[in-house]
Amino acid sequence: MSGSKSSPTSSTVVSRSGRFSGGPAADVAAFSESISFDWRLWRHDIRGSLAHAGMLARIGVLTRGELKAIRSGFAAIAAEIETGSFRWNPALEDVHMNLEAELTRRVPAGSKLHTGRSRNDQVALDVRLWLRDEILALRGEVAALQRSLVGLASENASVWIPGYTHLQRAQPVSFAHHCLAYVEMLARDDERLAGTLDRVNVCPLGSGAIAGSTLPLDREWVAKTLGFTDPRTGVPRVSRNSMDAVSDRDFAVEFCATTALLSVHLSRLAEDVILWATSEFNFIRIADAYTTGSSLMPQKKNPDIAELTRGKTGRVVGNLMALLTLLKGLPMTYNRDLQEDKERLFDSADTIRACVRLMSAMLANTTVKAEACTAAASDPLLLATDLADYLVLRGMPFRQAHHVVGAVVAAAEQSGRPINELPLETLRAKSELFGPDVREIFDLRRAMERRTVTGSPGIREVACQISDWRRRLSMPAPRGTAKRRPRS
Numbered sequence: 001m002s003g004s005k006s007s008p009t010s011s012t013v014v015s016r017s018g019r020f021s022g023g024p025a026a027d028v029a030a031f032s033e034s035i036s037f038d039w040r041l042w043r044h045d046i047r048g049s050l051a052h053a054g055m056l057a058r059i060g061v062l063t064r065g066e067l068k069a070i071r072s073g074f075a076a077i078a079a080e081i082e083t084g085s086f087r088w089n090p091a092l093e094d095v096h097m098n099l100e101a102e103l104t105r106r107v108p109a110g111s112k113l114h115t116g117r118s119r120n121d122q123v124a125l126d127v128r129l130w131l132r133d134e135i136l137a138l139r140g141e142v143a144a145l146q147r148s149l150v151g152l153a154s155e156n157a158s159v160w161i162p163g164y165t166h167l168q169r170a171q172p173v174s175f176a177h178h179c180l181a182y183v184e185m186l187a188r189d190d191e192r193l194a195g196t197l198d199r200v201n202v203c204p205l206g207s208g209a210i211a212g213s214t215l216p217l218d219r220e221w222v223a224k225t226l227g228f229t230d231p232r233t234g235v236p237r238v239s240r241n242s243m244d245a246v247s248d249r250d251f252a253v254e255f256c257a258t259t260a261l262l263s264v265h266l267s268r269l270a271e272d273v274i275l276w277a278t279s280e281f282n283f284i285r286i287a288d289a290y291t292t293g294s295s296l297m298p299q300k301k302n303p304d305i306a307e308l309t310r311g312k313t314g315r316v317v318g319n320l321m322a323l324l325t326l327l328k329g330l331p332m333t334y335n336r337d338l339q340e341d342k343e344r345l346f347d348s349a350d351t352i353r354a355c356v357r358l359m360s361a362m363l364a365n366t367t368v369k370a371e372a373c374t375a376a377a378s379d380p381l382l383l384a385t386d387l388a389d390y391l392v393l394r395g396m397p398f399r400q401a402h403h404v405v406g407a408v409v410a411a412a413e414q415s416g417r418p419i420n421e422l423p424l425e426t427l428r429a430k431s432e433l434f435g436p437d438v439r440e441i442f443d444l445r446r447a448m449e450r451r452t453v454t455g456s457p458g459i460r461e462v463a464c465q466i467s468d469w470r471r472r473l474s475m476p477a478p479r480g481t482a483k484r485r486p487r488s
């Protein structure tokens, strides 16, 4: 970054011109600059400025020729930023003043661009424009992660694993059912992102520094030009209160909150992956390219992507706390404190995007070890509840059935035999209701067929869920599947 302090541009554009006798002290400039991080808003800043300039031409503040010159000036600047030859000047504080100063240096009409505008409504606009793009991109990544999970589910629809509560084996589920639990969580995250997007999608430009403008600004035209419209009706959406508009960062908090919860979901998924990849569980194999080794222990293969995803949750959750704390106690309206919102917001956006993308890629390169899963799921104790249900179907109250099966489990433990190999007499000693057909209870596949309740891990139910998710996520039919007729 560099720039000449004495250029004619800076003196005509910087906010101190006129009122102050000199520039800020060097350490003040270094303390207060934001260009080192807000430069990334440049595309959106130019987009906003072009819309504002278009409106100024409509209301007669700019001539057609001036508007044209501003447009080509910004096009040239954008091309230089793109190629990396543009020189940002920290003395000009932020992205807004850098771009306006450079435009004005090249195009005299640049000095009319800030008419009816303040950096307060400008920065609110830029962040909203930027966040809108960011949310759309993130929703695409979340859908890709859902597809990776549904892909794993489809491939492993009849691989059974123990489901756990308290991290103790509880009841059998399918690997697919476990994957689809995360697909559901991600769907709620996506809904929250869509809701956030809806509230981000309001145009604050025209609010000025705090109290609008005396000029006849056409806010609706700007909003429409920038796509701040109701998605159903196309009606432009402009903020209703200038004081609220320049100091509101609710939309940024919402994004940080939504991504914090998304990161918590990712962290839980990461924890499951880490457990499954241990020798103790041994349920999955992550492709080498998505693991790391140890500098000392030659045999190690570590699930670092999942661990880092789990670890980065701390940052994303912390960013939410930082933003909430930043806003608490700010008097109306704009306060310079608000400049501190951007690094937290950018960090949440970058971190969550990377985590979602890498988790998705890792899962797409993960295979399930069906044999180890089946061996773990074949623990007959997982079907103890099914045994109680057997008695219930024969008329026993559930509380009593629970007690009887508990006694059967204890008998199995004492005799050192698996519960499914106890002689019928031992069972009948606990309840006369046990008959020879009780053996079928321990047939895992049939046990999974019996689970027909909506939302359960039953074979049919999970197959329906998989095909429903494939349709919702626009996934092609899995290989080897005949083309289904369209739903009527």
Ligand code: ARG
Pocket: 034, 038, 094, 119, 120, 123, 334, 336, 338, 339, 340
């Ligand atoms: N860089 C500033 C920010 O991010 C832009 C707005 C400055 N406004 C002001 N009144 N100093 O908040």
